Amino acid sequence: MLALKSNGSVVAWGQNSQGQGTVPGSLGIVEQIGAGGYHNMVLNTNGDLIGWGLNGNGQTNLPEAFQGVYQISCGEYYSALLLADRGDDCGTLNGYTVYEGGDSIAFTTVSNYTVTTLDWGEEACYNIAVNYDQGYSAWTDTICASLITPTFCNTDTLVAESNYNEIELYWPSREGYDCGTLIGYCVYQDGVPIDTLNGTTYTISDAAYDVDYCYYVTSLYEEGESVATDTVCISLITPQLCLVDSTSAEPGDNEVTVSWQEPYIFSRNRANSQTAP
Structure with missing residues (x-):
């Protein structure tokens, strides 16, 4: 499998029998990708085409230097390019106008544009028109997209310990890609939130003897609250009350x-x- 990330980098995983799963380290900023049966090819923002993996049929070699590559496609043993026609039939190219929801939001001379104004849960639809000296092309088909909603990663494990006077809770921090923006944790006792904090330990000093308390913790993000940890129940250690x-x-x-x-x-x-x- 081959995937293009929003920052222009490429990741690959799966079968690697022909080196197709090992991404070269010098691809630059990639804007187009193609994945074949045992090989891959990408186009970076400098216009360079780079292929790797199985090459038994020359599928990763370029027979000439291509300009105006519009799209890459790779089959099991071949590679194909769709070239934009920038000749006399099209006019004199100036750039591209990006439309969101029918309104023009940007003009660019490259073949990609990054939108940074969307909110979580919001879907937006886009069209592109080509800008020529002689006028504008028709709009492309409409494509719609939304942000990847964070998964609100929860902490892995909640541990509870007690002595004669206190109950101590602690848990590992959990942050990762697409988790959201972490702002703290919420501690629940018997299903009721009792405190929020930034750290990963919490002490209960007002527990009573011979009472079981049940706790769980959630992670708090700017975008929302994670699911809870497993529930852990515990009580204070009762003193032995030694005889005379x-x-x-x-x-x-x-x-x-x-x-x-x-x-x-x-x-x-x-x-x-x-x-x-």
Whole structure:
């Protein structure tokens, strides 16, 4: 497969038995592409035709230098070019007028034009007319296009940990091509948004013991909100509530005295703190 990106670069993938999937590094800014069975050919903005891949029938060789290439087509074992007729029958070429929705929006002398004013979800339709000294050609057929809507990439994994006092959430950052413009994250607790933030960790300090809380996180973009991570449920670690040691009762004439030793962990920690330098 061969694809032309909006910045004029080319990407290829799939079978590469004849090198057709390895894009040369010096193509320049490409404006036309053609993909054959085992070879490819492109036309860059300098008017250069470049082919690579299988060449058993000369399909990547050019028999002469062609001018005014309008379109490239590649078959399994051949390459074909459609040449624009710029001779006396057409008139004296000046350039091209671009129409959007029936209105003229630009004049250009090259065979491409980039539109940067569309909004997400908006579709626009275009026509081209050729401008000659002698007048204008008829309009081309109408073509319509819209921006590629970002996929609003979500974070891969949400992890939750807890101790006696806090619940800690953390997740990896997720950004990529066509994801949108990331502005932060939204944390949900039991289906309700509780905070938005820029970082990838979040601490809950007001959780109660013996209560399960369920969390998920979404990524926030200027263009919208991603789907949520998987839901993770967790609770605080409940303290062990240690028993006292060595309970005893001492009877007297008028009263009974009940005595005990505090839990060992506290007496040990106190002793360690007193002996510390």
